[in-house]
Amino acid sequence: MVPTVTSRAPGKIIFLGEYAVLKGAPAIVAAMNRFATVRVSPSQQGFSLYSPLIHPEKLTFSLDDNKQPQFLSLPPEVLTKLLFFSTTFEFAVRELSRRQLPLHPAEIELDTSDFYLGKDDLKLGLGSSAALTVALLAALYEYAGISLRDEEARLHLLQMALDAHRVAQKKIGSGVDIAASTFGGVLEFQRMEETLTQPVYLEEVELPPNLYYLFVWSGTPASTSRLVKQVEEWETLHPKQAQELYRKMIDLCKTGCEAIKIGDTNQFLEIVDSYYHYLHELGKQSGAPIVSPVHQHLADLVKEAGGFYKPSGAGEGDLGIAFTNSPETAENIKRHLTSAGFTVLPLEIEKDGVQCQIKEGH
Structure with missing residues (x-):
């Protein structure tokens, strides 16, 4: 039977390396205890999405011939808010097709409220879009039967999330936030040459006890x-x-x-x-x-x-x-x-x- 999967990925904060990380500098990034949460559960009525920060009501969608999600009759500002979801979903479906795995119809719920401050709903700048990208990919993978329990699977998830996030952000960003959401802890992160098979260098580090x-x-x-x-x-x-x-x-x-x-x-x-x-x-x-x-x-x-x-x-x-x-x-x-x-x-x-x-x- 098809499972219900709940995933959560942490946000991030950069200790050192802003802007220079885009030029190949090493950066220090830490995962933070604010989470993007995704729930994917089987549905008898096709695909649907519920995310209060995108739209107050549940949104139904279908997949076109290119496996892209198609939402009906939504205003442009809502479609803009759906960009990260749609891009990430498309990357997941493409990978599942490559592996010849079906994606069964699902109800998908997104929650990034952890990344906002108080009643004014001010966004904190902790990498919510990256955390959501990682959490959504992970949930869809597990829903389709791809286990993420070993290191190789995590590295593949990292690569997919980096690619999806870069496309959604129109190639702006280093991927440092994706790495923190995928692996957690404190990391030294460095972008490598685009031509290399491993696009980033990662090393887990410990902060000094007197910092x-x-x-x-x-x-x-x-x-x-x-x-x-x-x-x-x-x-x-x-x-x-x-x-x-x-x-x-x-x-x-x-x-x-x-x-x-x-x-x-x-x-x-x-x-x-x-x-x-x-x-x-x-x-x-x-x-x-x-x-x-x-x-x-x-x-x-x-x-x-x-x-x-x-x-x-x-x-x-x-x-x-x-x-x-x-x-x-x-x-x-x-x-x-x-x-x-x-x-x-x-x-x-x-x-x-x-x-x-x-x-x-x-």
Whole structure:
């Protein structure tokens, strides 16, 4: 009998390597305990999708001759919200066809509410689309009978999720968030040459025990794609300046990753401080508001309290991370930030990547 599968994949936060990771630099990324959840269950009435953040009602769809999901009579803004689902679903169906496995009609439920803050439904910037891509692929695979319990299957899932996410994002992004959602924990991540059979390098790392960190919400969401496009336009117009700046950022990333791996917290803190300034410089040269006034203000508050700060992700809004080597300083930073009206989020590193629960049909 066809099973009911529930999957969940964690979000992510980048400790080091924004923008430079797109140029081949190693980055440090951690999976976070906010989850995208997908439930796939057998249906007698064909395919349907329920996702309150996309549409308040259940949506029915069929598969066309190219195995692409076709939704009837939906406004353009809803179809835009369905892009990640449709792309990921199409990749899954294509792979199942290649393996000559049927995809039985299913009710599919998506839930990414974990990635939003409070009543205002502000998106936190923790990689919800990547987590959803991984969770959906995993659930559809298990639903069709493909086990994800061994390392080889996980690596295949990673590759499929990287491809699906890149297509949905119109080739913007490094895949660092996909890796965190797939494997969990803290990873060193590096993009390899497109021609290689393994598109990314991954290594599980342990953070030094005396590295303390706080995740602070800037107060506004940011558009990663818009910021990355703005930086890429500048790169095209000023290739020499871009190459020189990225060379310095890549060197910092390499040193920072080594510092983490050998447990040199003080050196890592120095790298964070330098990287913040290079992100600021990248923003100034490209015109993209990476270190926006709110991130400058947060950096000043953290510095006053004795710590180090950088935006996490594309910048402008979303999240930042405060770092220190002292638990007392960490408490002092938290007091400074909350007194200034900022929210320190109770996030924790999630050691597990995507997980599936399978309930066999009767």
